[in-house]
Amino acid sequence: MGIEGGPKFNPEEQDPPTPKTETEKVKNIKPETKKAGGIIRNFLDTRSQRKKQEKVRFQEGQWGDYDSEFWHFAGFFAECLPEEYKHKGWEEGLKSYIENTLSREETTDQREKSKLTAVEFGGPGSKFFRGFSNGFFEKTIGVCLVDIRGENLKNEDSSLNHYVVAGNILGADTNETLNEVKTMLDTTKVDLIVSRMQGALKGMDMNLLDDAVRQWYALLNENGVMFIQYNWASSSDKREDNVAAKCIEMIKGKYPQLDVQLGRGVMRLHKKLDDPEQLPENAHFFVQNPDQNI
Ligand SMILES: C[S@@+](CC[C@H](N)C(=O)[O-])C[C@H]1O[C@@H](n2cnc3c(N)ncnc32)[C@H](O)[C@@H]1O
The missing domain is CATH 3.40.50 (Rossmann fold)
Incomplete structure (x- = not known):
């Protein structure tokens, strides 16, 4: 056993061999560590999402003009x-x-x-x-x-x-x-x-x-x-x-x-009734477009 491809790894018997490259290191992270990493990442993502939402909500209350008459x-x-x-x-x-x-x-x-x-x-x-x-x-x-x-x-x-x-x-x-x-x-x-x-x-x-x-x-x-x-x-x-x-x-x-x-x-x-259903796709009202040819 193991002569051609080196020693085979049996997860039930032993720890995985120590990875040598960065890619191997990432691939070889134990499942439970990966799971914990995922949970932490999700938690951080959710927290940063929540922070962004709070910021937008705060800004929405700060406009000089808001819900104008x-x-x-x-x-x-x-x-x-x-x-x-x-x-x-x-x-x-x-x-x-x-x-x-x-x-x-x-x-x-x-x-x-x-x-x-x-x-x-x-x-x-x-x-x-x-x-x-x-x-x-x-x-x-x-x-x-x-x-x-x-x-x-x-x-x-x-x-x-x-x-x-x-x-x-x-x-x-x-x-x-x-x-x-x-x-x-x-x-x-x-x-x-x-x-x-x-x-x-x-x-x-x-x-x-x-x-x-x-x-x-x-x-x-x-x-x-x-x-x-x-x-x-x-x-x-x-x-x-x-x-x-x-x-x-x-x-x-x-x-x-x-x-x-x-x-x-x-x-x-x-x-109006006889107007086009859509505006031409190259109609740019607000950005100068030298190639504009409708
Ligand atoms: C200065 S307030 C003006 C509110 C209102 N139109 C008025 O005249 O009182 C700007 C508004 O634009 C909205 N707004 C800005 N960017 C937006 C976007 N990308 N999508 C949806 N709403 C946006 C904001 O949420 C905010 O309600």
Whole structure:
């Protein structure tokens, strides 16, 4: 025994031979030691996950602007309203534009039309959605990194059919979050999408916001409307407005009927019946793309 391949190891009789290389050392760790290592690693992973979650939860309570009132949104998006709504006053302008537009007899699917839904991406939306006529939306959702609402607010929101989804709206987790939103709304399409992330836009990878906006457009129902803030320092920095304007010009070269309007750092887009179901994949509103040819 053992002449050709050296001594054979019988685990029941003896300890394993001492490993010589690092790889051998790792391979030869006793099962019980491996198990203990796994438990410790899991414990550390869970602890570091918990710490990260606590940090995000803490940060969520620290935003200067958080769960803003309807009029904050209205002032922000006033510049990208159609002319006839600009002179109504901020709140009345935004409210009447959205309610008039979504009430039009334009949708082909009456079921979807009778159940209007709306989502705020990047905020809890509890106060924002109270700015609309009572019961105008069947159900509304706010999506933010964590849900820090207290029990009272949760109960009030539920009584108004408003809910919060805690999830990431950018990058790899986007699909999971969007699926959760659709499940909660019990629909595959949404009539109003709003995003006003304010300070959270600072330092954000704008490629991710570009991807998100294309996904949100695809999520919009026929005759749906979306309002997006893309520059939190919009009054002093016009560069991003120029990038967005160039992209819109190119999209309009192919779809001249598209109703899209910019204000400083904000954009409104109305998806009408004859508009494309999806935006072109190479439509980059917020990142300069020299090869952009739509
Ligand atoms: C400054 S607060 C603005 C909240 C609200 N939109 C408002 O106007 O009051 C920024 C919000 O963006 C959310 N946010 C930032 N990055 C996000 C991400 N990747 N996914 C989901 N929410 C995000 C945060 O959770 C937070 O609720």
